Amino acid sequence: MEINQTNIPPIQENESKKDYRNIIIVCLSVALLATLGYLIAVKTSTKKTIQEQRFELIEVNNQKSELQLSFDESLARLDSLGSVTDNLKVELDEKKSEITNAKAEIRKILNKKNITEAELAKAKKLISSLNEKINGMEEQIAQLTDDNRKLEHDNAVLTIDKEKLNNELSSTNNEKKELQKQVDVASTLHASNINITAFNVKKSGKEVISSNPNRVDKMVVSFDLSNRIIKTGSTDLYIVILGPDNKPIATKNNLPGTFSTREEGNKTFTAKVPVELEPSKTKNISFSFAPEGNFIEGEYKIEIYQNGFLIGQGKKPLKKSGIFG
Numbered sequence: 001m002e003i004n005q006t007n008i009p010p011i012q013e014n015e016s017k018k019d020y021r022n023i024i025i026v027c028l029s030v031a032l033l034a035t036l037g038y039l040i041a042v043k044t045s046t047k048k049t050i051q052e053q054r055f056e057l058i059e060v061n062n063q064k065s066e067l068q069l070s071f072d073e074s075l076a077r078l079d080s081l082g083s084v085t086d087n088l089k090v091e092l093d094e095k096k097s098e099i100t101n102a103k104a105e106i107r108k109i110l111n112k113k114n115i116t117e118a119e120l121a122k123a124k125k126l127i128s129s130l131n132e133k134i135n136g137m138e139e140q141i142a143q144l145t146d147d148n149r150k151l152e153h154d155n156a157v158l159t160i161d162k163e164k165l166n167n168e169l170s171s172t173n174n175e176k177k178e179l180q181k182q183v184d185v186a187s188t189l190h191a192s193n194i195n196i197t198a199f200n201v202k203k204s205g206k207e208v209i210s211s212n213p214n215r216v217d218k219m220v221v222s223f224d225l226s227n228r229i230i231k232t233g234s235t236d237l238y239i240v241i242l243g244p245d246n247k248p249i250a251t252k253n254n255l256p257g258t259f260s261t262r263e264e265g266n267k268t269f270t271a272k273v274p275v276e277l278e279p280s281k282t283k284n285i286s287f288s289f290a291p292e293g294n295f296i297e298g299e300y301k302i303e304i305y306q307n308g309f310l311i312g313q314g315k316k317p318l319k320k321s322g323i324f325g
Contacts, residue, residue, distance in 0.1 A: 191312025244298020
């Protein structure tokens with residue numbers, strides 16, 4: 001029996017095709033796995049990138065918040081200096097101008113929505129510079145405040161010293177015035193050996209002593225002046241002559257006037273006698289007076305004043321005698 005070769009399948013060829021398909025499947029599987037791995041890797045990488053970007057954004061926002069907080073603190077410090085800087089405007093105007101510019105630039109950066117790291121770094125640097133300027137202002141203000149306190153203390157000390165000097169000067173002036181008063185009082189003259197003589201002047205010019213008022217034409221007053229500490233110069237003596245009625249009398253040759261005394265106020269004088277003084281020497285003074293009218297019976301009083309003080313006084317009685325006076 002003859003075998004038909006065409007009906008027998010080629011075993012070798014089928015096996016080759018099978019192997020080829022397996023290879024393709026393997027290749028596709030590998031490619032699929034590779035694609036899946038790639039996709040997984042890409043997804044993982046993308047997720048990581050998104051996560052990193054999220055972290056970076058959070059970090060940027062945190063930095064921005066920190067810078068804003070730092071800036072706010074700087075502004076608060078600056079505001080606290082406001083009342084002081086007004087009083088120290090001349091010294092701090094230049095720094096205030098720089099600070100104003102820095103504040104404007106920092107605000108401009110921090111107000112941005114999408115702020116970059118470079119801008120954050122710039123803002124940080126500006127805030128640091130701002131704080132340095134504020135520190136400088138605080139130090140300068142502290143120094144000026146300390147100087148002002150020292151000045152106020154020195155002024156207070158000077159005021160106390162001035163008051164002390166004024167008190168000492170016042171005390172010295174009072175002592176000086178008291179000393180001058182003592183010297184003034186001590187330099188007042190003293191009248192002694194007061195003698196009052198009444199004279200009757202004859203037609204011949206001869207003067208005869210008399211105590212009868214009807215025969216008295218004038219009275220002569222003489223006395224000695226002395227003072228060991230008196231200075232060379234001139235002074236005025238005020239003579240007060242009181243009649244029997246105890247009233248100042250006016251004389252024929254002298255116009256009456258008033259003068260001031262130390263204890264009795266103003267008084268009316270009968271005569272004003274100028275005297276030249278010599279230190280440590282006794283000087284004799286003599287003057288005469290006659291009333292505008294006639295002498296009358298009674299007692300005449302003589303008061304001598306110099307430097308406002310009563311320095312001497314005397315009395316002279318006139319009395320009628322005999323049957324016809």
